[in-house]
Amino acid sequence: MFSIYKDKTKRWTPIDFKDINVQDMNVAIIGGTNGIGQAISRKLIEDGAKVTVVGRTLREDDETSQKIQFIKTTDLGLVAEADRVSTELNRLNAKTPLTHVIFTTGILAAPNREETIEGIEKDMATSYLSRFVILNNLVPNLKQSFQLEITDNDNKIRSEVTLKPRVFVMGFPGNQSLGDPEDLNSLKTPYKPMQTHYNTVGANEALVINSVKENQNVNTFGLNPGIIQTGIRSNYMGEGWMSSILEWIISKTTQEATTYANKVVPLLWAPELEKYNGSMFNNNAEFILPSKEMDDQLVDKFIKNSKILVDLATQNDSKMS
Template identity: 40%
Template sequence: MNGSSLGMRLDPQRPFLGAGLKVAVVGGTSGIGAAFAKEMASKGADVIVMGRTFRDEGPRLTFIKADLSSVESMKAAAAELPAEDLDMLIFTNGILPAKTRVATSDGLEADLAVSYISRFVILRELSERLGTNRPRRPRVFVMGGPGLGEKGNPADLNAENSYSRFLQHGKTVAVNEALVLDAAARFPRLAVFGLNPGLIKTDIRSSITGTGCFFRFTEGVVGYCFPSAEVYAERLVPVLFAPALEKESGFHFNPKADAIKPSKVMTTQLTAKYIEATEALLARLPIKDGEKS
């Protein structure tokens, strides 16, 4: 990380990349990812959105259907992406953990699978080929809650021994920050950054609140107090497109689009533990019902 990049604010008068960029947004079919995709397309980028349901037909938007809840489908999704021709890969796919542990067909806890393992698998599948036909250093952005100091616990990453929605969410946030730091070090050819959007009104919390009055009230408050996905996208896309990022890697952006340092708690050792735990978990699949790590 170049120290000068911290505190970096972008001069809106400076030119930024846009027209002709090739971007894939995994999780670009809804919420923040969809807002990013539309904003980038409006600036002349060709954007692939990946998810289960396409909702935003429009110029420069292409859809690839993928259900990222099994490792087989994650690998198939990676194979569908035109890795060599991408300038940018953005992960905004995600869900929130359920009240009681939900397991995927592989035996992975569902939030961990969709909001993290899919990103890990896709990035590992594409890392060597990403952007090799493009003139610029390829960029990868990982959305979650990086920089907030979430430590989580790499032990029992898959919540096979005990499950709490709150703790599992903390693990998913922390392990995504570890993914950014590990990928920045492991793949120096790539520029890798974390994105912390803060609170944004989307449908993601409906799995907790339902879609009734409480959901409408909660999201009404979030929508009143915090920027919409569209406003956040207008703020972030110039940063994602900034030529200044060409030589950078391994840090994050806060909701205001300011560059921020990685969490102090996310040391090199903890990052390595999370990545080791991920690799060990993938090597054990499929995990049978009731199996303990």
């Protein structure tokens, strides 16, 4: 558990954003209003890309944030809301095709089990099921490949490559933390918050692997940023002094969100990724191996039970309507 192994058979080389046509990048970030998502969105805007952020509140307090197209969501933990966001993103894609979609939104499971009004455990609903819904609704429509022009110091085109749209799913792939695909709603065994969170970890890794099989029109990758100071732990720790101390310790001992963003953003357009569909990356944007026991059979179990959860949420939503 928590053993991450580098994949030494693969490599990629960062390209300076000044040497490519970043202005042709059209990136949607699901959960980009704070933490890592916000750091990535700001880095992309600074580099000249077009960015759409999905989240609760966007602080339009500077020139960078004012360049972001914003899709407001009330609660991405609800399947009904994820469906609505999917519709908005599909409209955006029809008008200006998306080149990248990045899923970053997430929380940690609470000390005591919490569930949404649709009857889904809150961490599972927010950190995974919303991604499952949006990916399945949006990705089949990401069919337009894009051109990556690499220029030299005289701004002359040195090379040009065609890339499929790219999807990045942030979680903790490769951690060997697979959870239990038969208990995604955390009801079959005595509730344990970390075991519940491992369910979302395993499900997100399975989502990447399944997307490689199901969606030939895109390339899908997993991101493991490690432990970074963000608001993800507040649902577990609360907002008290213990949470503040923990976040302070994390801020002093791990990399900042902006540091991680500076490492991972060049990965978004790396030409080498075109031949490494389904790859996972660590907190330094290096290739890592998937979890050892994440085989096709386990992936299928995660996907089958994900569909059951979506049906349950939809049924419960219909009863409330």
